[in-house]
Amino acid sequence: MFKRITAIALLLFVTACVGSPVQLVEPKNRIIINKQYSVDPAVSWTSYSTASDVIWTVDGPNLQSLVFVDAVADGHRLFAGRQKKNMPKYRKGMTPIEIKDVFVSTLGRYNYHQLKVRKMRPTMVDGVRGFRFEFSGTTKGGLNKQGFVVGAVRNDKLYLVYYWGAELHYYDKHRRDAERIVASLRFVKA
Amino acid sequence: MSSRKFISSLALLTLLGACATSDDTGSYDAAFEDSQTVGKEQRLEDYQVANLSPGKRPPLNSDEAGLWMKMDNAEKNLKTSGNIIHDDRLNRYLKNVVCRVSQKYCRDVRVYAVRMPYFNASMAPNGTMQIWSGLLLRAKNEAQLAAVVGHELGHYLRRHSLQQMRKSIDTANTMAFFHVATLGITAGISDLMAAGSLRANSRNHEREADGYGLVLMADAGYDPREAAEVWKRLLRERQADKSNKGGGAMFLSTHPGKKERVAALERLSKRAIDRHAKQQAGKRRKQRLVAGTRRYVRAMRTYRATFLRDELNLRRFDRTQELLKILMEDGSNMAELHYFQGELYRLRNKQGDTARAMAAYRTALRSRGTAPAEVYRDLGLILHKQRRRGPARKSLAMYLKKKPNAEDAEMIRYMLK
Secondary structure: OHHHHHHHHHHHHHHHHOOOOOEEEOOOOOEEEOOOEEEOOOOOEEEEEOOOEEEEEOOOOOOEEEEEEEEEOOOOOOOOOOOOOOOOOOOOOOOHHHHHHHHHHHHHHOOOEEEEEEEEEEEEEOOEEEEEEEEEEEOOOOOEEEEEEEEEEEOOEEEEEEEEEEOOOHHHHOHHHHHHHHHOOEEOOO | OOHHHHHHHHHHHHHHHHOOOOOOHHHHHHHHHHHHOOOOOOOHHHHOOOOOOOOOOOOOOOHHHHHHHHHHHHHHHHHOOOOEOOOHHHHHHHHHHHHHHHHHHHHHOEEEEEOOOOOOEEEOOOOEEEEEHHHHHHOOOHHHHHHHHHHHHHHHHOOHHHHHHHHHHHHHHHHHHHHHHOOOOOHHHHHHHHHHHHHHHHHHHHHHHHHHHHHHHHHOOEOOHHHHHHHHHHHHHHHHOOOOOOOOOOOOOOOOOHHHHHHHHHHHHHHHHHHHHHHHOOOOOOOOOEOOHHHHHHHHOOOHHHHHHHHHHOOOHHHHHHHHHHHHHHOOOHHHHHHHHHHHHHHHOOOOHHHHHHHHHHHHHHOOOOOOOHHHHHHHHHHHHOOOHHHHHHHHHHHHHHOOOOOOHHHHHHHHO
16 A cells, blocks of 8 residues: 555656656657657657657666757747756757757756767758767766767758767667667658 | 843844844955964964864864865765866866965865856865866966965865854854744844844955955965956956846845955055065065966966857856957957857847857957867858858868868768768
C-alpha cells in the first residue's frame, strides 16, 4: 500500500514538473512531433514536453536527451521556457553560422560552459537544405556533455533537433538511434 | 507601566540599538588608523582582527570553525564547477598578483579564475578566492586587479564573514524577542529594520575592506590611485545602461554607492602615497609605485577575445558599448576591439547597424594589432546576404586561408561553391 502511494506521488511530482504527462514512445509507428513533422522512434523512449520542446530520453534527461525544438518563428528565442533577459533570437534570413551562434549563446545563458563547436557542415532535412554541427560543453556542476544539432529553415521558421548526453558512456549509448531518428524526419504536409 | 508595555519598550530600545549600525563612512579610514599605531615597518598581521595567523585554522569547537567547514564544502563544489578556467598560465599569473598583495598569507589563499562575464571577486573566510572573468576584462592594469584583490583580502583579514554571521544571529534573536514582545504587530517594520541594520553593517565592512585594500596594494608596490579608477570605469558602464534607471535603494544595498567609493578612494590614495613615501624614506633601494599595465596587457592578451564574446552574449548593448569605448581609450589591440564593435552592431541589429558593422570590420582590418580571423568571415557573410558575390567570396576565402580548420570551414566552403 505504501509503495503504491509512493509511486503515485512520484508520478504526480514528475508530471507536475513537466508540461505534459510522461509517455512511453515505442518503435512501432511513426510519431508526429508538435504537428510539424514525423519521425521513426527506432527504439523505445520516455517522452515528455516542456513549454517549447518535446524531449525523449532513455536514461534520464540529464544523462541523454533527444530534443525536438518547437518551430521558431522570426524574432523569437529558441526555447520558450525559463525567462531570461536579453536572450538571443532567431531572425529570418540568418545564415546557418549565425543560427549556430544563437544556439551556442543560448546554451551559454542557461549555464552551460566551455562550449565548443565542431564539424559544421550542410545537410538535407527531408529535401530542405539544412545544416548540422557537433558541440560539447560542461554543466555548472562539472558534467562534460557532447551532442549534435540538425537544423533547417522552412517557410522562414527554424526547425532544430539536437541530441546530447554525458560524454562518458551515455552520449554514445543512443547516438546511432538519434541519428536514425533525425534522418527519418518528414515534414507534415500543410 | 504594565509589564507588557515595559517589555515592548525594552524590545524597541534593543532593536534601535541593533539598528545603530548605521552607515559609518569613517570605516574607510580604519586601515590607516590601524597602521598608524604599529610603527614604520608594517606587517600584514598587524591589520588583522584577533589572531588570524598565517596557516592556522580556528579551533574545532568554535563558531568560526563551523563557518570554515561550510566554506570548505563550497570550495569542493567550486573546484569541479563547469565554469572554472583551467588555464595554468592564467592561474599562475593571478596567483602571483595575489601573493604579491597577500605576502605571508599567500599559501593560505587558493585562487580560482571563474568564467563569468560580470565584474566580481570574492574571498571566503577559509581562503578561497574567486576572480571572475568580467573583472579581468574590465581592469586596465595589474594595480587595478590588485586593488580588488586587496579589498577581498581586507574582508579576509578582518574576518567580516564571521562578524556578519554573528551579527545575523544576534539580530535574528533580537527580532524573535521583539516579535514575541509586541505580539508580532510590527513584524514587517522590524524585519525591514533588521535587514537595513545588516546591510549597513555590510556597507561598513565594504568601506573597511576598501581602506585595507589600498593599504595592502600600496605595501605591495602598486599605485593606489588605480583603485578609484576601477570604480570610475564601472560607474561609466552603469550610467550608460539605459535599462537601469535609478541606483536602487541605498538602505537595502550591501555596498556603498559607487560615487561615494570613488571619492573616498581618491582621498585615501593620497594618504596611502604619503604613507608609502614615509616608509621608503632613508632606504637605499626605494620601491616605486607602479600600475603594471604592460605586464597585465601581456597576461590577458590571449583571453580578452573570449571574455569579450561572453560579454556580448549578455546582450546588454548599452553597457558593452561603453565598455568597448573604455577599452579603446586604453588603446590595446585596436583591431580586436573594432572587430567586437562590429559584432556588437551585428547582434544589436538596429536600423543602420549592418552598415555600421561592416564599417567596424573594415576599420579592424586597418587598425593596429591583430583582429580575429572571424572578421573576414563575418564581413563575408554580410556581403553574401547582400548578394555581393565577388567581395563575399574574397572575404570568406581569406577566412579559410587564415583558419583552414575552423569549426565552420566546411560550411563556408559549401557557401563558396
